[in-house]
Amino acid sequence: MxxxxxxxxxxxxxxxxxxxxxxxxxxxxxxxxxxxxxxxxxxxxxxxxxxxxxxxxxxxxxxxxxxxxxxxxxxxxxxxxxxxxxxxxxxxxxxxxxxxxxxxxxxxxxxxxxxxxxxxxxxxxxxxxxxxxxxxxxxxxxxxxxxxxxxDGSAAPRRRVLLIGARVAVLARLAAALRTIGIGADITQDARGVTAEELRGYGAVAFGRAVGPAERAAVLRAFEQAGAEVAAVDGLAPIVPLLVAQIEHALGRGPLPRRLLTALAATGTTADVEVGAACRVRITAYRLDRLHRTRTEEVFDGALEPGRHRVPLDPRAVRGQAYVVARTAGDVRAAPVVGGQRRRARPTVTGGERG
Structure with missing residues (x-):
C-alpha cells in the first residue's frame, strides 16, 4: 500500500x-x-x-x-x-x-x-x-x-471549580448542576482559608456579581501564591445554565484555533457567531423578568459553515437583562445581549394626579 x-x-x-x-x-x-x-x-x-x-x-x-x-x-x-x-x-x-x-x-x-x-x-x-x-x-x-x-503519563485535567459569592442558594444550585455533569464544585466565602494544595486542584474560580474588586483580587492572589494557574469567571447573572456555560468555556482545554466556537456577541436584534469548522450550533436566550424569574428560549438550531454568521434574534426573547449561550457538540460560549430592548417603566402616580 x-x-x-x-x-x-x-x-x-x-x-x-x-x-x-x-x-x-x-x-x-x-x-x-x-x-x-x-x-x-x-x-x-x-x-x-x-x-x-x-x-x-x-x-x-x-x-x-x-x-x-x-x-x-x-x-x-x-x-x-x-x-x-x-x-x-x-x-x-x-x-x-x-x-x-x-x-x-x-x-x-x-x-x-x-x-x-x-x-x-x-x-x-x-x-x-x-x-x-x-x-x-x-x-x-x-x-x-x-x-x-x-x-507513559500526562497530567490529569483539573475539572474542579471554586464558587465564591453572596447568594448561597444560587451557588448551591450551581454546584449541584456542575456535579451532575461531571465537574467538581466547592463553595466558599473566603479562599484564604483554603490550603495551597487544594487551590492547585481547581481549574477555575467563579465569582458572583456581589463579590467586590478587592475580594476578587485577594482570591486570585491566593491562587498565585499557591502556584496555581486558574481561569477566573465573572458570573453574568444568577441564571444557573448561563453560569454553567461560562464555567464550561473557562475549563475548555483546547487552544483557540482548535475550538469550534471562536467568537460570540449579541445585540437586541442579532447574535454574531464565528465557527472554525462546519458544525451544528444551538443558541439559547436567557433573560430575567420583572420578578427575577429565568425565561429561556431556543432562538437558533442549525448547521453553520466555517466563518462568521449573523443570526437574527426575536427582540421579545432578549428584552431587558438578557444573555445568549451558543453551543456545539464540543464547545460552548456565553455573552450578554448589548443594547437590548428595555422594559417599559411601571407607571407611577404623582401627587398632582391623586384624586
Whole structure:
C-alpha cells in the first residue's frame, strides 16, 4: 500500500457539558483528540457529538489498554480489524453509534482506513461509510512517539471549580448542576482559608456579581501564591445554565484555533457567531423578568459553515437583562445581549394626579 504521509499528533479536547434548555443535563467529558495534518479529526466529522477512547475519566488500566490498542499491541475490539475512534459521550455504548476505522501496519507505517459510522459489530461501508475520509498513512516513529508519551503519563485535567459569592442558594444550585455533569464544585466565602494544595486542584474560580474588586483580587492572589494557574469567571447573572456555560468555556482545554466556537456577541436584534469548522450550533436566550424569574428560549438550531454568521434574534426573547449561550457538540460560549430592548417603566402616580 502506498500513499502520501499525513502528520499525526494528539491534543486535549473537551465535550462541553451543560444544562440544556429543556432541563436535561449534558455530561462534561475531557479527552485526547487525534490531530491529523494539523487539524482535529473530530472537526472533519461534521456535527458529531463524540469523544475518543482516550478520555480522562476512564480508569488508568483501561486508558492504557486503549493506547495499546491504537499501537496495535492489543486485539481490535471489533471484527475485521476495526477500532472505535469516537463513541457516545454519555454511555460509550456501541448501540448509540460510533465512528470506527481499520487500523493496520504497513511496514513501519500505521494506516487508518475505511472510516464508518457503526451501531453493531459489523460496519456497512456502502451505507454508513465516510467517503473522502482517509486513508491516512502515518510515519511509525511519529505515531508511536505521540501515543507512547501519552501512555507513559500526562497530567490529569483539573475539572474542579471554586464558587465564591453572596447568594448561597444560587451557588448551591450551581454546584449541584456542575456535579451532575461531571465537574467538581466547592463553595466558599473566603479562599484564604483554603490550603495551597487544594487551590492547585481547581481549574477555575467563579465569582458572583456581589463579590467586590478587592475580594476578587485577594482570591486570585491566593491562587498565585499557591502556584496555581486558574481561569477566573465573572458570573453574568444568577441564571444557573448561563453560569454553567461560562464555567464550561473557562475549563475548555483546547487552544483557540482548535475550538469550534471562536467568537460570540449579541445585540437586541442579532447574535454574531464565528465557527472554525462546519458544525451544528444551538443558541439559547436567557433573560430575567420583572420578578427575577429565568425565561429561556431556543432562538437558533442549525448547521453553520466555517466563518462568521449573523443570526437574527426575536427582540421579545432578549428584552431587558438578557444573555445568549451558543453551543456545539464540543464547545460552548456565553455573552450578554448589548443594547437590548428595555422594559417599559411601571407607571407611577404623582401627587398632582391623586384624586
Amino acid at each position: 502506498s500513499g502520501a504521509y499525513a502528520t499525526f499528533d494528539l491534543a486535549p479536547a473537551t465535550r462541553a457539558g451543560g444544562v440544556l434548555a429543556d432541563g436535561r443535563y449534558q455530561v462534561h467529558r475531557d479527552f485526547v483528540d487525534f490531530v491529523v495534518d494539523g487539524r482535529p479529526l473530530l472537526f472533519q466529522l461534521s456535527d458529531l457529538d463524540g469523544v475518543s477512547p482516550l478520555a480522562s475519566d476512564v480508569p488508568p488500566a483501561i486508558f492504557t489498554e486503549q493506547v495499546r490498542a491504537l499501537l496495535l499491541e492489543a486485539e481490535p475490539p471489533l471484527p475485521a480489524g476495526r477500532f472505535v475512534l469516537y463513541g457516545c459521550p454519555e454511555c460509550e455504548d456501541l448501540g448509540c453509534g460510533a465512528v470506527t476505522a481499520v487500523i493496520e501496519r504497513d511496514g513501519e507505517d500505521y494506516v487508518w482506513r475505511d472510516f464508518a459510522w457503526q451501531t453493531d459489530e459489523h460496519a456497512d461501508l456502502e451505507r454508513n461509510g465516510y467517503p473522502g475520509m482517509g486513508p491516512f498513512r502515518f510515519r511509525g516513529p511519529e505515531y508511536r512517539a505521540a501515543l507512547t508519551a501519552l501512555r
